[in-house]
Amino acid sequence: MDTVLQIFGLLVLILLSAFFSISEISLAASKKMRLQALAEEGDSRAREVIALKAKPGAMFSIVEIGVNALALAGGILGQAAFIPPFTRLYSMVASPEATHTLAFWSAYLLATLLFVLFADLIPRRMAMAIPESCAVLIVRPISWLNQVLRPIVWFLNTITTQVMKRTGLPIHANDHVTTADVMATVNAGVREGLIDPTERSVIENIFSLEDRTAGTVMTDREDIVYFLRSDSDESIRRKLAEHPHHQFLVCDKTLDNVVGYIDSKQLLRYLVEDKKLDLGEKGILSPVKLIPETLSMSEVIEVIRNTSADFVVVINEYGEVAGLITLNDVMNTVMGEMVGMDEDSQIIQRDESSWLVEGSTPIYDLQNYFDLDQIEDNPPYETAGGLIMYLLRRIPKRADKVLFNGYRFEVMDIDKNRVDQLLVTKLPAVKPAAEAQAAPADQPKTNG
Structure with a gap:
């Protein structure tokens, strides 16, 4: 017992x-x-x-x-x-x-x-x-x-x-949740099939807003459609028909002298009433919010939220207009491929190992898409075209080729000394000897 x-x-x-x-x-x-x-x-x-x-x-x-x-x-x-x-x-x-x-x-x-x-x-x-x-x-x-x-x-x-x-040992546990912690959880969810890869891309884009500057997202000044305050009625009507945007910048003599913007609905009312369009008329223009190019995207979103603006104009350190950011630009930055259409994409896949890339593609998007781990933090360039110019150490020309991080970047088109389009080709794991001998002698020595 x-x-x-x-x-x-x-x-x-x-x-x-x-x-x-x-x-x-x-x-x-x-x-x-x-x-x-x-x-x-x-x-x-x-x-x-x-x-x-x-x-x-x-x-x-x-x-x-x-x-x-x-x-x-x-x-x-x-x-x-x-x-x-x-x-x-x-x-x-x-x-x-x-x-x-x-x-x-x-x-x-x-x-x-x-x-x-x-x-x-x-x-x-x-x-x-x-x-x-x-x-x-x-x-x-x-x-x-x-x-x-x-x-x-x-x-x-x-x-x-x-x-x-x-003995200098920590007494309290560090319960702060970091971005790496969240992304590790998200990546585990993707591996388990609980989170769609496109949803992971959205989460990554949201966390990247603090690191991306306004200059990586804005529409460049070369692509801005604007009116001059002195434009004639005929010129305004023609530009309005060719570029059906919601709002238009209005400038005095040059793009760098922004005086306001006008809504296309207001222009349409003038057209319907068959009135003469005069952008110098008092009270016809609305004020524009100007922001410095160095703002992060999270700060840009905060500015847009506080001012209820549909777009903001980006100014560089010299006081010149560098570009503008619209709500659509913000949406595309956050949502990425979930809202982007193939025909509007800056990176289009041709086949399994080659892509057409616009020269204005932000370097952050290029780095994420191709997993370019050799791009340094805060590089002295902001676009794919800027990367090619940096590697070549000169103004690019058509057919220039650069090997970088396992890819060949070939300049397909140039527009006023600016890289307009690139052909990006993934190189094989082991580069054939014949291709190595055929490389141009003046090609920059970069890691391939």
Whole structure:
């Protein structure tokens, strides 16, 4: 009967030790964001877990007291429960001295195996699989033990804190969620098929807004359609018919002297009423918001939101108009390929290993699309055309070729000394010797 009670007591100790193992892992592995979601759903225990994780010293002291005390008690009780049966078993085949030694080590190994399996490995793996669910179940018993064992916990926690401070070890966990943490979760969701790759692209674009400047997104000044305040009625009508935009900049003599903008609806009203269009008329123009080229895209979006503007004009450091950014530009930057149509795309795939790329493609988009890891941070160029000019160290010409990061960039078209279109071809993993010999002698030496 004593052996039965001892085995029953050992099982109780295993269950208690399993409780502490679950407590330790679940409280450490539970995510603050998931706990906050449970708290918002009305689970008050989740708030208690968050508060306990903020000051985990007491919790770990209780867990260590429980685990070590139960392990010692389990070892003593396990030997008392298992040595007699093993002694009777081995006495039939071994000498008394060997019987005692074999019974001792067999009882030790069996008790250890039971604790390792049922008080350690299985509970810990369960707690790692569902940490938040386990944490809300054990938080109140742990809090109760904290009240009961407060003097012992305070003593151990004080000593631990002092030792960690004096040795320079961190005392509090860093719960700040970084961009890398979010993207790691998103990438895991893509691998599991829970998140579409295009949705991941949108998330990446949102996080990149702080790093992208206005100059990488704007419509260049060469592509801006604008009116001069002195334009004739006939000139305004002709330009309006050729370029059906929603708003038009109005400038005085040159593009760099922006005086306002006019809405196409207002122009349409003049046309319907068959009135003469005079952009010099008082009150006909609306004010334009000017922003510096160095603003990040997140700051640009904030400006647009605060001013309720449909577009902003980008000014460079010399006070000249560098371009403009519309709401459509912002949408394309954030949504990317989810809203972009193939015919409007700046990067068009021709076949499995070649693409047509506009020279005005922002270098950030080029880098992400082709995974160009050799592009430095804050490079001295902003577009694909700027990259080619930087690598050539001269003004590009048609048919110029550059090898870079495993791709061949070939200039297909030039417009006023500006690269208009590129042909990008992915090079084979091992470059054939014949192609290496055929490379032009004046080709810049870049990493291919």
